[in-house]
Amino acid sequence: MRRTLIFGLATVLAVAGCGVGETTQPESGAPASGGKVELSFLVFETPNLNAAFWDAAIARASAKVPEVTIKKLVTPNIDRTAYAKQLDAAGNLPDILQSVNPAGFAQAGKLAPFTDEELKNFIAPKAGAIGGKVYQLPYNTQVIPVVYYNKDLFTKAGITEPPKTYQELLDISKKLKDGGTTPFVVGGGGADTWADMYPLTGTVATDVYRKTPDWLLKRSQGAVKFTDPDFVAAAKKIEDLAKNEYIDPAGLSRSYADTEQAFRDGKGAMYPMGSWFATAADATKPAFEIGAFPWPSDDGSPVTPVFTGGGTLVSSTAKNVELAKKWALAFDEDKDNNDAFVKADGSIPAIKGYTPPADMGPVYNATVEIYQKGMADGSLFDAFSQEAGDGALPPGLADKAALGVQDLITGKKNAQQFAEFLDDEYAKATQ
């Protein structure tokens, strides 16, 4: 009996020891038998980027790199970064990843950097660099936020043109509210808490980043804090928008898709959202015409918050890193793929020589116009909470900020408390 038990225990320990201590070695770089290497590719699905979209884009890239076959993995929800972390914790980081925030992964050596030569076709090859190295292909730019508005509701409220200053935005909001229309549609329900961030992203750009473009980098160095007056002022604007009932807190129960639908249904006049909404608006037109304007600053100076990057990443332990990078570049540089991204997700490709399809709709064109104006007048700034690279928020803080914005909107926190909360969370995240 004792022997049996000892044998059992030894077996348990032996098997457990193997399982726990085992480290996965990257397989040989040579293609497997049949001349093909199977690489896993993590994607996420949204109403714009559905399964058919990814399948077609993958097929186009694979046609250019025939020695690779792709095994598509889909995240359970839009939060692909959190899911990638779970996979990584289990030792299963996919070989190639789409639009995952590289913060943390790169510093821990889990991603393969791209060389200058590999990045030669990108307009901003150093966008999102971490310690001077680029781990995520800077394939597109997004303006975050653009304020999309319902022209019918504006006209009904006697508003003839979009606001140019923040005061004008407030005046318009008052007119709309007095006329029985909720000025802003803001969501953030379910797993889509992030969807509530965009008004704050706008005010941080106009009130903080315009004065100090590398503010978040300075925050990482301890030179500034969220409780500094500029940031508190930016948060106070959101607090006041909610206090004046220009933002309906009930919208916080709406998922991203429901929020978009609420705007389409005319439940609010303005919809601060990323530029990816543009093509959705063009593809499925609502019953009204949509206009677009950038989030206005106090004095009307142009401020255009953008994020450039968001492309494909390659794991440093991919089965064949060079082939994975080759496939990632094929995926992000392919003209048809970029056309598909433009049409499905309103992206503004940051590839040299790329021109969007000529038949793009009016909302997309209005969005691109905002971006091009920002480029021309030098008013491009980072989009708060969207940053990648050295100036990014520490892992997890963007999620906390989104929850904090919900507190701002529901009145559970004022601007000062929100700023203190962010400083506390920043300290925890960087412990």
Add this chain to the structure above:
Amino acid sequence: MTQTMRPRARVRARPAPSRKRPGRFLPGLGRFALFALPGLVAYALFVLVPIGMTAYNSLTNLNPFNPPTQFVGLRNYVSLLSDAEFGQALLNTVIITAIITVLANAGGLLIAMLLDRPTKLYVLLRGVFFTPVVLSSVVISVIWQAILTDDGLLNSALRGIGIDEPPGWLSDPDIALYSIAWIMTWQMLGFCVVVYLAGLQGVPRELNEAAAIDGASALQRFRNVTWPMLAPALTINVVMLLITGFKAYDQIRVITNGGPGNGTTVTMAFQVVQTAFVSNRIGYSSALAAVMLAIVAFISVVVLRFLQKREVSQ
């Protein structure tokens, strides 16, 4: 006396079986152990080893994105004591658990008594009430999100009857937690119904008839005959609901993501996952998990013992 007894005992104790079969005091146990071995190995691998790893990790500052990992002793546990978010998560978990334990038990018992009839219609209704139990929590969450969101079915109906500003079931920080508790109660109601039905069918009809002949009212018969006989069913339901409440995660992940606002509907299980896989603080989240395990184990054991004592005394 002792000396004279000993040789006799030896003579009796040493016969042939001891040579044929080792472990004669527990005949066959070795063989049983062999059969149990796969189960033991699986249990060790998938339960004990992870618990051990969690306990070890809780004593480190493990963060896979911020190496190196260092041994920090009990620092994570000390930090927990002053962590307001942990306190909030614990409170939320206790509130959810208390609500579902009381409501699902009371509702389950009531429905079980209504359904304790042998006709086909009632058999069908039992199936209907049990359906939410077999559905995935994620499916249930999506259904209830569609009902409770601001533009959902419930508020549309309320607006339809003239309530212009219906409650924000999921967006109001003062209500959202109770909405989650209600959804979980609804999900677990069918389980309680089935367990109580099984208990009710074990109550001898003669006892109720005898009590009725003795002049006991329906309430007296329930209090003095039926309810005591349902003690084992109550034990099962309470323990299952406690465990369900303490591990609440899926519904929160899908419906509120811990919001609206910071910590409003965060439970302990949700905080463990968020801390580990969003903030990357696996060492700290392991301490959270260890404390959660200790709390659940303690409460389950205490409640189980109390209810089992009650079963005996009944």
